[in-house]
Amino acid sequence: MKVRLRIQRFNPEKDRKPWWGEYEVEAEPVDRVLDALHYVKWYIDGTLTLRRSCAHGICGSDAMRINGRNRLACKVLVREAMEEGRGVITVQPLLGLPVIKDLVVDMEPFFANYRKVLPYLINDDPPPERERLQTPEERERYDDTTKCILCAACTTSCPSFWANREYIGPAAIVQAHRFIFDSRDQGATERLRVLNEWFGVWRCRTIFNCVEACPRGINITRAIEEVKLAILTGRLA
């Protein structure tokens, strides 16, 4: 099938502002939007710049705004995107992060927020002889938030983040949740302190764009609400 693509382009060496490039490519209905972008880059315009690594929804590097909604280009079928966009697939870089070139954004502000929540196991007890054991229930408690692949689709779909880049953002809260509710971790107090700050969890207005955008289907708003409750009650139930 013929696929029409409208791609937001920006070359820092030539352009002062982004512009729209229009391309027509031949694709199978079950090809992904990423395949169509590859076609443009490999056969039409080699200067088209985008990030992708695994191309199978695992690495999270090809998050972009497709038809006005953040998604992974490797997880959206051309057929669905064409139907949704009424014959045109619109592709833009993630909103709210500086655009370096075409669809590539500077992820640094995103990762700066990620680092703020201390996203690693904190446990000062001497390591046990074997592993730190956990019951299946204890593991289940934070199972949902272990799925995050840090693609930034959620944070850049959030109007609170568009309004202020200081907002720590859904992804960082998901990462914090993953450790706060881990029975082996001892850093919850410090993480909850960070998340209770001015630009922490209270900036979440429960808009749900993050949940809709998450390619891993994480219920992010629920995780944020659980962190809010933990701050309020001091309990990690």
Next chain:
Amino acid sequence: MADPKKNPQKERQGVWRARGDFWAPSAGLGLVLREIPRYRGRVHQWAWVANRIAGLGTLLFLTIHILDTSLVYFAPDLYNHTLSLYRHPLFGIGEIILVGMVLWHGLNGLRIAASDFRPHLWAPHHQARMILGTFAIFLALYIPAAVIMGNIVLQKSILGR
């Protein structure tokens, strides 16, 4: 010069900024206003947008109301004149809109408050249903109120009865 090893990220950002070789729309209210209609959020996003508009509208009314009531003390004549202005049909219609905004803001706020202590309710499908339910209650309360108020505006301000 700062040691890049100490804070490589900051150093790198500094370089980016200095060369200005990226494009970044400035974050803020402008970006939100521009992108909200373009981003294809679902009913949850629109419930929030309506909540914000209703909240700001109510705040605007409260501000005007406090200012005009304070005129009783500072300038009684001007206060009477202001009250006569309020009898204009446009203000009558404004009142009908105001009631809608207060109702939506209140009901939607109750929905959020009711969910706040039950995290399991924060699933998109639950909330979508709750938003639709809130909207149904809103319509059930607002339509009769608007009809009664509209009738009064029509009778008094427009037909002069």
